[in-house]
Amino acid sequence: xxxxxxxxxxxxxxxxxxxxxxxxxxxxxxxxxxxxxxxxxxxxxxxxxxxxxxxxxxxxxxxxxxxxxxxxxxxxxxxxxxxxxxxxxxxxxxxxxxxxxxxxxxxxxxxxxxxxxxxxxxxxxxxxxxxxxxxxxxxxxxxxxxxxxxxxxxxxxxxxxxxxxx
Numbered sequence: 001x002x003x004x005x006x007x008x009x010x011x012x013x014x015x016x017x018x019x020x021x022x023x024x025x026x027x028x029x030x031x032x033x034x035x036x037x038x039x040x041x042x043x044x045x046x047x048x049x050x051x052x053x054x055x056x057x058x059x060x061x062x063x064x065x066x067x068x069x070x071x072x073x074x075x076x077x078x079x080x081x082x083x084x085x086x087x088x089x090x091x092x093x094x095x096x097x098x099x100x101x102x103x104x105x106x107x108x109x110x111x112x113x114x115x116x117x118x119x120x121x122x123x124x125x126x127x128x129x130x131x132x133x134x135x136x137x138x139x140x141x142x143x144x145x146x147x148x149x150x151x152x153x154x155x156x157x158x159x160x161x162x163x164x165x166x
Contacts, residue, residue, distance in 0.1 A: 008040075012060060015040050020067040032148035037064055037074075038124050039157050041081050042117050046089060046101040057082035070132065077128045081120055092116045106165045117157055118150075125150040 015037045023034045041057050061075030068074070085103075092112040093101055105113040125146040133142050 004045075008056065011040060011043070012056070016060065016063050016067075019064060024068055028148070028152060031145050032152045033145075034152045034156050035121075035125065035128065035149060036153060036156050036160075037061075038078070038081065038121055038153060039160065041078055041085055042120050042157070043103050044082070044085060045103055046086070046093060046097075047099050048086075050086065053082045053085070054079055073128065073131055077124055077131070080127065081124050084123070085120060088116060088119055104165065105161045113161065114154075114158070118154060121153050121157065122147070122150045125153065 019035070019037045023036055027033055037060055040060055041053070044053050057078040058075050061073075061078035064074040064078075065071055089103055092108055092115065101107055103113070103116070108116065126143075129142055129146040129149065
């Protein structure tokens with residue numbers, strides 16, 4: 001457990017630094033911004049202590065909020081994703097799998113991991129950009145930003161997972 005927590009801490013630091021220093025300044029076509037820190041929540045293993053998931057997700061979002069001038073937005077959205085992640089993960093886990101199955105492409109298979117990641121990432125981006133605009137006056141722009149950001153985030157997420165699984 002201590003090694004896993006150390007690995008999660010290293011992942012937390014790397015993802016937060018990448019988001020704050022690089023990815024917050026990427027705005028593809030002035031619409032899509034990758035939100036790679038959602039990968040931190042997606043990769044929690046099955047039956048990981050729920051309270052640690054929620055606290056770690058909240059503090060990840062809080063750090064992103066502090067560095068990105070989005071007060072409370074990422075913290076709320078990531079905490080909600082951390083609450084939903086075990087429920088969604090159970091839909092993709094084989095019945096005869098171990099209790100502490102890792103949420104990765106190597107353990108779940110690429111199709112299941114891609115679907116799990118897509119569901120959580122799209123949900124996160126819809127929620128994040130919906131709360132950021134706090135208006136549905138221009139819902140086409142909101143939907144475009146959310147889906148384009150989700151696609152860009154998924155592309156980076158799959159690239160990291162491809163490197164990580166080798």
